[in-house]
Amino acid sequence: MAVARTRSVALMGVTGRTVEVEADVGNGLAGIHLIGLPDTALSEARDRVRSAMVNSNYPWPDARIIVSLFPASLPKRGSQFDLAIAVAILGAAGVVPAERVVEPFFLGELGLDGRIRPVRGVLPSVLGAAKHGDVTVVVPSANSAEAVLVPDVKVVPVAHLRQLVEWLRKGDDPPEPEIEECAEPPKSSTAPDVDLADVVGQPVARRALEVCAAGGHNLWMLGPPGTGKTMLAERLPTLLPDLELDHALEVTAIHSVAGVLPPNAPMMSRPPFINPHHTATSAAIIGGGSTIVRPGAVSLAHRGVLFMDEAPEFPRHVLDALRQPLEAGRVTVSRSAGSVTFPARFMLVLAANPCPCAQTEDQGEMCRCTPTVRRRYLGRLSGPLLDRIDMKVPVARSSRRELLADRQFVETSKTVAERVLVARERAAKRLAGTQWRSNAEIPSSVLHADYRPPAEAMRPLTSCLDSGSLTARGLDRVVRVACAVAWQT
Template sequence: MAVARTRSVAVVGVTGRTVEVEADVGNGLAGIHLIGLPDTALSEARDRVRSAVVNSSYPWPDARIIVSLFPASLPKRGSQFDLAIAVAILGAAGVIPAERIAEPFFLGELGLDGRIRPVRGVLPSVLGAASHGGATVVVPSANAAEAALVPDVKVVPMAGLRQLVEWLRTGDDPPQPRVDDRGEARRSTIDPAVDLSDVVGQPVARRALEVCAAGGHNLWMLGPPGTGKTLLAERLPTLLPDLELDHALEVTAIHSVAGVLPPDFPMMGRPPFVAPHHTATSAAIIGGGSAVVRPGAVSLAHRGLLFMDEAPEFPRHVLDALRQPLESGRVTVSRSAGSVTFPARFMLVLAANPCPCAQADDTSEACKCSPTTRRRYLGRLSGPLLDRIDMKVTVARSTRRELLADRQFVETSKTVAERVLMARDRAAKRLAGTPWRTNAEIPSSILHADHRPGEAAMRPMTSGLDSGILTARGLDRVVRVAWTLADLAGKDRPEEDETTAALSFWLGVTS
């Protein structure tokens, strides 16, 4: 009897968990048996591995083969274990030295001809392997650039099983991943065709975008079609700074697990922009799946922007499902196989027409919807959801004279982004030593303990609380926006001008 051990990684959510792969080649009826909670795709690895080994010109053991995946209590899903299973079997059969495969991690799906195919979730898998320190990870050549993003890990790219086996046999220096600067280039790349200067008119909405970008706040825009709501939302990402390295790795890991990572740019260095259609299901927005739980739109928008156009057209239960991730910055998806938690710290931008017919009152075909119909339509956006929106802006149609007059005040995204970056730097210095980097992330307890504005500045908000137009949660939102307005103005603390403006944004009465 011969036993060989190696290692692989199982991805649970966006976290890599180490899996020990053992192969026992012994006496008994010839066949291969997988144990350790494999799913259907992993159970099919028996046939893929056998064909890959034989077609790579290596002998297949004519014996009973048992492959164990430890820990047995951890569900194993996907085909990324193929390479580790093949290497463990060849080690137990004496084709390759068993001691050479004990320490490295092996990730990859095998083709029937022995090719090593790329798999999802390589970045979180390599991050999981990196927690062991000084790890060596063998990955498919197509995933090498993504794996090389993790520091202090020796990445070995392999194109085929035969190439891998010969390297393990000889002990020669492994091939090195060809990593260029494309990932870093993406960190500062913005589509030049999208610029805030494209928006003429709507000065209040443009100001709201600047405040949202500076503080990471949520925004609701209400107005008839053709007023620029979608145009504004699509230009909000151009005002945001590049992701910091730890945030970029978080975002890249989520997109890797979802299988939507751009192959030419392994590093997601820009804040993502996700705009689901209003027919999207709850699972598509929040995350889900039957066998394999995948991240939804709220997680794909992590550290970026989630834009929901025609928001009242979304099912109400889908909109209300946003309330929990907006508060906690993460979402937990529970299925029969277990629960998976994904990060979901995003900026939410909602756009809505004032009524189902979407006709403005100042057009030749004026709106004929009754007040009841309008209330029912906008009532799909529940009060608890709108209570979590920091800023509300009414976007009206601009006249020709207003459009012509506003052209001299239009600014480019680069100009506004510079002010946003300076405001964020002020907030970062103030929040140094804490896990928060923007005003929108400050918890309520810390907000009122360490960052409460002065008594005079709080006067507009206390009046709102007394009159009932402001809730306790709304108070927190207004204070956070006031701090962002102070950062943009270069002030050390919010004054009454900032708190009044923040309260007006929250109430949606700006003009």
């Protein structure tokens, strides 16, 4: 009886859990048995592994093979275990030295011809393996640029099973990953070829965009179509500074798990911009899945912007599902197989027309909607959701004269982004020693304990709170926005 042991990684959301893969080749009826809570894709690994080994000219053991995935109580999903299973069987069969496969981690899906195909979630998987210290991780060549982003990890890129077996047999130095693109990772473009200078005639909205970028605040724009609401939202990411290294790794890990990481950008250094359609389901916005839980739009927009155009057209239960992520900065998706938590700290931008017909009376057009229809339309945005919006800006249509006059006051995104960066640096200096980077992240208790404005400045706000025209959460929002404005001056 021969037993070989190696390691792989199972993903629980964006967290990697070490999985020990054991292969036992012994006497008994020939066949392979996979145990350890595998899903359908993993159960099919037995056929992929067998074909890959045979087509790579390695003998398939004519014996009883048992492959165990430990811990047995942890559900395993996906095809990233193929390579580890194949290596464990090769070690148990004596094709490769068993002692050579104990320490490394193996990630990759096998093709029937022995090619090693790329898989999702390599970055969070390597981050999970890196918790064990100085480790070696074998990954598909197509995923090497993503894997080398993790420091203090030896990455071994392989393209074919034969290449891996020869390296394990000979013990030579592993092939070096191609890191040309990773030395200076290209910046992922959130909205190419857009600039704030393109928006003319909306000076108040442009100023609101700058304040939101400086403090990380949520924004609601209300106005008829054609006034530039979508243009303003698309240009908000251009005002935000580059992601810090730890934030960039978080964002890249989420997009890697979702399988939407740009192939030419292993590291996402720019804040993402996510713009879902109003027909999107709750699972598409929050996250979900029947077997493998995938991150939704709120997580894909982590450290960036989530823009919901025509917000009243979204189902109300989808809009109300945003309330918990906006407060907590994370979202927990519960399914029968367990619960998965994804980070979801984003800036929410809502855009809405004043009524379904979207006609305005100030330009000589006659609105056909009754007051009841208007209230019902905007009533789809619930009060608790709007209470979590920091700034509400009306966006009206501009006349030709206003458009011509405003052209001399427009500024480029680069100019505004410099002021936003200064404001963020001031906020970071004031919040030094804490885990928060902007005033939008400060908890309410700490906001009123350590960063509360003077009593004289708070007097108008407390009067509104006493009269009921302002809620306690609304009071927090006003204070945060005021801090963002103050840090810009």
